[in-house]
Amino acid sequence: MSKEFTAYEERYLALMDELESGAGVRVLAEERGPVVTAYGDAETVLAKIARRFDLVLDPSSRSRVLRFRKLACQWEISGPGPTLAGEFGLKNLYTSITTGPLEIAQDFSSAADRRLAAELRLLDDQPEGGAGSFTALRMQPGVPLPEIWHFTVAHGFCRLDVGYAEYLDRLLVTKGTYGWQYLFADVSLRDPEFIHVRGRLSAMLSVFPKLFPEHDYSDLRARLEARA
Template identity: 70%
Template sequence: MSKVLTAYEERHLTLMDELGNSSDIRVLAENRGPLVTAYGDAQTVAEKLVQRFGVVLDASLQSHFLRFRNLACQWQTTSADRPLTGEFGLKNLYTSITTGPLEILRDFPSEADRRLASGLRLLDDQPEGGAGSFAALRIQPGRSFPEVWYFTVAHGFQELDIGYADYLDLLLTTKGVYDWQYLFADVSLRETECNHVRNRLTGMLNLFPGIFPECDYSDLRARLRERM
């Protein structure tokens, strides 16, 4: 299997470079791989998932296949006047699906949450500073576009109105700022308990257009307005 990076894998390494090379950002921790070639390319992985586990993913998702075992970064802004933090930890899709249900499944007191968690496979976590937050794919029979769910200790599970490919694309724009996922959840950010989420997202949309002018933040601004 080729170790030459695909164009989409290159885009995510460019994200890492953008954070590391910016004078406005200080990278606290990062992990760049390694590249997992043993499972094959995107089409081969898709075929293995069907044959071995009965998991069918739509062919359109293959363009977003990342072979990294782990691609992670934790960062913060350098300005004390405008503090902002973020983190992502993308997992290898094949490994996540084949590993099985989340280890924390048994920790949920609610039967509904345990039932939901039994179908979730880890997509993105925040082990350094996310206080247990993570995003996961919900694998269901007959569904070739898995749902994406976001979990925080404070607010529990929230289904996002984006798919797997969208999530990876949006990470390139949001840079993994904590709780960016709430822009795609059916929640109101006007409530007092959401103050910290609202402040982070407002900070991102105030700061990032100046730090990353090549990114378009207009859609994210509109989504924040809808939730406020």
């Protein structure tokens, strides 16, 4: 299999370049892991996952499977305008699913959280500035379409109203701004516990249209207004 990047992988590499060249953006750490070709192309990977785990991703995922061993970036924006920061750490889909449950699955005090965590497979994490927050796919017996769940120490587990493909599409626009996932959760950002999340998302939608004008922020803005 060719090691040339797919069109979607190129979009993610362009995202890394956007952050590196963005005015006022400081990249604190990044990792552009090698492309893993041993598992086959996207269609082969999804077929293997379906066959081994009875897990079927949305057909749109076929064009969005990232083959990088890991693709990660931590960044911050400081200056005369709002301070903003973000991070993402995308895992190879096939490796994440076949590796098994999260290592921390048994560390939760709640039995319900332990059961949930045992069904999760890591998709995206923020170990540096995100204080251990992460996003994962949920594998449930007899449920072919995986749910997407987000976790932070401050707010616990929260199910997101997106699938695998849409999560990756939205990450391209939000660039991993801390808390962006709550725009796709059934929460009220007016609640006092989300005051810092609301502030970061407001700053993102103030800064990004000027810094990265090639993206459309209308849906994100509508989601923030509906929740805040």
